[in-house]
Amino acid sequence: MKKPQVQALSDFLTEYTKLMLSSGTYTARVSKCVGRIAQIYGYEVNINFFFHHFSINIVDKDDNSINRTYIIPNKHAHLNFKLILDLSALSWAIYDKKYELENAKKLFYQISTQKKHPYALTLLLVSLGNAAFCRLFGGDFGGFCLVFLGTLAGLSLRYILTKIKIDLRIQYLICAFISSWIVFLGIDANLTKEADIALGSSILYLIPGVFFINSIIDILKDHILMGLSRIISVVILVCCIAMGIYATLSLSNYGILQ
């Protein structure tokens, strides 16, 4: 295996780190995978992770004067488990099979351009999942249908808001409002007897559970700054959800707030 130039390897590793961080895994995994790739090419890598950006330093083990340091802004994309799987597997494949950097880049390109599941099916399954939540908490069939409709509308709206690049926090606020409002209309029309459960379940599809668990792992694995940043961002999103549902309850003069 030919030792790659520091610049070529740096370009590859920064892209790899950026994509892996955006796919929603915990920080220790990113650090391990990037370190593994650098090690097999004869380089050492050190990364500082922050919520808004990360700084990466790549040093030639044989000659420390050959090095590169970059500060790269993070991309905040939707969760993508297939990417986590493929990028982790790629780091092992490079390590075990000793692929040339050119081949590794080809594989990376293929992984990064693969298609996601169709959004229409995601929409249906998440709505069904959220409606199942309602039944799980003791809701009735009417509540199940209302939560399904509310989630469907909220998620469709979120898709549009993402396309027109509206800030994530505003998206959460608007979607929580719309979903809970649709469920409220059903409650107003006496379609469910478990009003509280239906309203409470209507916004649960927005709760960023995976980010929260990732942040706890980050803290326990000593990436405390990153973990705390993630928790704070989760708390902000939960506050936005609360504001969205509060807007529904205030406008509708629903009994519990009286």
Added chain:
Amino acid sequence: MNALLNDMLFAAIAGFGFAYACNPPLKTLIFSALLAAIAHGLRFALLNYFHFQTLAIATFVASFCIGCLGILCAKISKTPAEIITFPALIPMIPGIYAYQAILYLFSFIRSEDLQAKTNFLISFFDHFFTTLSVTLALAVGVSVTLLIFFEQSFMMTRNRQEFKRII
């Protein structure tokens, strides 16, 4: 028994739906749905048949068990364990408690009667601490297993066959 099966069925549907949104490989979706059913069913059984008084402790036990099972499933399917276990835990997130805590907080702010205010405040703290403890139990329970099997959790994706066809 019917209640338990009902609980497991809806937990599996919720686990499947939320896992699908994270774009996982199709084979891990089945594991996620199965683990979601086991996790919620186990918590249901601990609370109703084994008379666990605290929701957080039951959640911790369930999430720890799912973490261990997740490592096993990850080994079988050669995928990172978090891809399987995280969506499986989502049905246990105490969303309703959080929602009710918020309602009681707003009711407390809007109320003018001192007795009613006190009752709302107590209810708020009750629901808020339940939410907090259950969420932390959930996250710590699964994280502990990932930390126990820390090195192994990175080895799961080794020797996957897909890349051989390309190079």
